[in-house]
Amino acid sequence: MVKKARNGYVRLSSAKHEERIAILARLKQGLLVKKDQVFEANKTDSEKAASKKLSGPLLQRLKIDENKINSLVAGIDELIAKEDSILQALESTQLDSGLDLYKVSVPIGVILVIFEARPDVVVQIASLAIKSGNAVILKGGSEAEETNRKLVEIVKDALGDFRDAVDIVFEREDIAVLLKMDKEIDLVIPRGSYELVKYVLGNTNIPVIGHTAGICSIYLDVDANRETAVSVVIDAKTQYSGACNSVETLLVHKDACERVLVPVLKELQGHGVDVRGCARAVAFAEKSGMKISKAKADDFDTEFSDLVLAAKIVDSVEDAVEHINTHGSHHTDSVITTNRACAMIFLKGVDSACVFWNASTRFSDGYRFGKGAEIGISTGKIHARGPVGIEGMLTYKYILVGQGQTVEPYVTGKATFTHKKLESGLTLD
């Protein structure tokens, strides 16, 4: 299968943009025409999941309905409309007269994507792969097996002659085998729990893009606007507490407690949030006639994914930055302040993929960032960081066009490089 995928990648990456667009158009048609078959397969999966008493949110994510089909189709339409992003000259340099170097965008190759529950990911990832000329091997959650199988069938029918470019495996043991194939697979994207990502990192030499944990913080500065502080903290904690970009740690400047922390705490408690404070925060709350629980040390290193929030009082924005860089997961952190100097210290100093000023951490998302589909979120710094769109599936190659030049005269000093920027790119037809 991997060999076939590699072959699919070679063929798809050489296909013209019109061909790749035509595949996407057929995929869209296929989804619309065969949606009843998808619903049927999804019903089988859902009934099995319900009989296994899976949690409500999990059942929700498993479900494919008319709305999901429509939003998948809308996503494909967006991809069809986008300009081609492969074989574009990123930089053009004249090394010498008649010796021109082009840095050209190309697909990465064969990408292994491991995901859980949500079967709509099959279509999202497959359409990104088709658009960008990559092959993907998918490993979906077993609870969505029937739906995944049907969706891959529709994708393969749309691919036609290129059908090898997308495939799926279902067994857990397959992952272990695939992770060893570092000559054949170019990139692994694990989308799922911290445990999954750690397992993948520890068991492969293939480069990995993913996010480990989502320990996001909000820092309420002494110059925070009170209403902004309240609404952003409530949104970031309660709008969807299971999301990786929801806030887990609240840092408050010592001189902002009276004016800002009090209303924030009240609102949090009104929303049923269990606030776990440092010693100073607990003492302050008590003094103000409120009661919050006492944080254990590891509460500041925990992704609660629930209505729980660790709160700490700090002496300065520098202390907040230091805390975040030490205890956070380099995902998304936000500062609430009207003071530009303070914001700059925070935005420059926090070593995270996303740093926000006066906005909810929940904006950290490929769709909200305007990327259309998203292949994942990266807390690593290499290749792609934060919400990752199609750019994460691209690399580049250098194409040098000469007239028979050798390096010898440049080494002996008989010839010298011009290293001039070229205005025109390269047409590869």
Added chain:
Amino acid sequence: MVKKARNGYVRLSSAKHEERIAILARLKQGLLVKKDQVFEANKTDSEKAASKKLSGPLLQRLKIDENKINSLVAGIDELIAKEDSILQALESTQLDSGLDLYKVSVPIGVILVIFEARPDVVVQIASLAIKSGNAVILKGGSEAEETNRKLVEIVKDALGDFRDAVDIVFEREDIAVLLKMDKEIDLVIPRGSYELVKYVLGNTNIPVIGHTAGICSIYLDVDANRETAVSVVIDAKTQYSGACNSVETLLVHKDACERVLVPVLKELQGHGVDVRGCARAVAFAEKSGMKISKAKADDFDTEFSDLVLAAKIVDSVEDAVEHINTHGSHHTDSVITTNRACAMIFLKGVDSACVFWNASTRFSDGYRFGKGAEIGISTGKIHARGPVGIEGMLTYKYILVGQGQTVEPYVTGKATFTHKKLESGLTLD
């Protein structure tokens, strides 16, 4: 040391461009003023190496003389003159009115660079790090210990208050410890043998950028210009046969043998190259009154790093592409042809970092590509590919500037994103 380096990175990455430039200017002065101390340390290393009977090329690479100091100084001058590459807005997007997203270039963090022999690498890597706001931990070859130590001392003196941003270790055991520190070190760049790179890949969860092997090929098409074929093959094989970008495999179209292969073989043999042919090549040579040795199967998967060349006759450019993608190391491959259609098949189809048309594979080099200093060559596809300059030491972060927005209204449909491209960037002062 790693903790100190991390701190050095945090401080250096926040330093203004003028401060980083001033450090580079001091480094340049330090090298010029203390060059005699460097020569003395280098003499100690060289004598020790000579007494251990190290090979001539190794002794040559170990040597620091007036010329090397001058070229290091010239490299620093180039870096001083270059525009700042960090905290630059790469993309600016209005998500909604008053909610602006900036993708901003930032240094990666703490980079571990493992290199062999050449002590001038200390200054090259350190100056790239200073320019780009990164911290580096270096591990140099033990044969250059005294020189490395003196050069790091000069670098640290130039760094002044930022002296923690560059450090060096000397013991082999230190590498094993550092490779385990995947929370503290962001990137490893092994510059050295295939064995070193394989060892690093197998023993760390830290992302790795490097090149495994340099199995480069040249394909002589039926439409190859004969003179170009001869001069490019001779340059690529003999100009410096120990380089990773020298050619190891020659592929020849079956109908190019008579006209092109014959003169190429004669010239190769005149240069003392041991050509090892496939069965067809051996038979053809014999028929033409020449004698070449018979290739073993693994000769086509070998980086000879010597005056040895494997030669194979193929039926088409497609076969050449297939051979290269199967047996090559995705480093640099060149096609010699006057036929544009053939060149396009090759340039698009060969899955290597560098693909050349009518030019020697030896051009594959950071300096020759106009990058100034080079931190290494990558045969991987993730983050950086081919010769890697300062761009390999950069990543990005997303900065979102709002006015207290929450995601709630966008989720419920009360607000919609504009996702408009912004013309102006973000000033982070």
